[in-house]
Amino acid sequence: MCGFRPAGDEAGFSIQMYHNGEIRGNYYVNGSVDWFDYCDKDRMSMTEIDAMVKELGHEGFINYWYNIPGDSFDDGLVKLSEDTDVLDMLVFVPDTRVINIFLEHVLACSQE
Numbered sequence: 001m002c003g004f005r006p007a008g009d010e011a012g013f014s015i016q017m018y019h020n021g022e023i024r025g026n027y028y029v030n031g032s033v034d035w036f037d038y039c040d041k042d043r044m045s046m047t048e049i050d051a052m053v054k055e056l057g058h059e060g061f062i063n064y065w066y067n068i069p070g071d072s073f074d075d076g077l078v079k080l081s082e083d084t085d086v087l088d089m090l091v092f093v094p095d096t097r098v099i100n101i102f103l104e105h106v107l108a109c110s111q112e
Contacts, residue, residue, distance in 0.1 A: 011041035013093045015049075019056055019103040023065070026073035028102050041093045045083050053103065061106040066099055068092050077102060 014037045021031020036052050049064060065077035066089050080086060080101070089099060 010094045013039050013041060013097045013099060015039055015052065015099055015101055017052060017056070017101045017103070019053075019058060023077070023102060023104055028073075041090050044086055044090060046080070046086055049080065049086070049101065058103065058105075063104040063106055065102045065104060067102075068096050068099060070096070 014035055017034050017036065018028045018031050019034065021028050034056060039048075053062060053064075064080035066080055067073070067075065067077050078085070078089070080089065092099065
């Protein structure tokens with residue numbers, strides 16, 4: 001997972017993870033924010049992001065969305081569901097050092 005990175009490292013960035021809330025229109029409401037610092041662009045994957053989410057105590061069906069700081073919800077959130085999405089997200093590093101990830105819990109419909 002994320003850990004110590006030397007200063008000036010071009011592959012280093014932080015994730016600001018929004019969780020315990022919900023997406024309503026152009027806002028993430030009633031949630032919490034946790035930071036994962038010293039992330040390595042060269043090692044980041046959906047497996048790493050899943051581990052961060054589990055570290056926060058979340059399980060079940062969860063959609064992951066991201067945007068880049070400075071972009072608003074109006075500019076749209078981008079869904080993260082596979083490693084190619086993570087690679088697309090990481091194109092913004094090192095120009096930005098913080099990426100916002102939003103968790104959206106999905107309720108599973110019971111089958112009868």
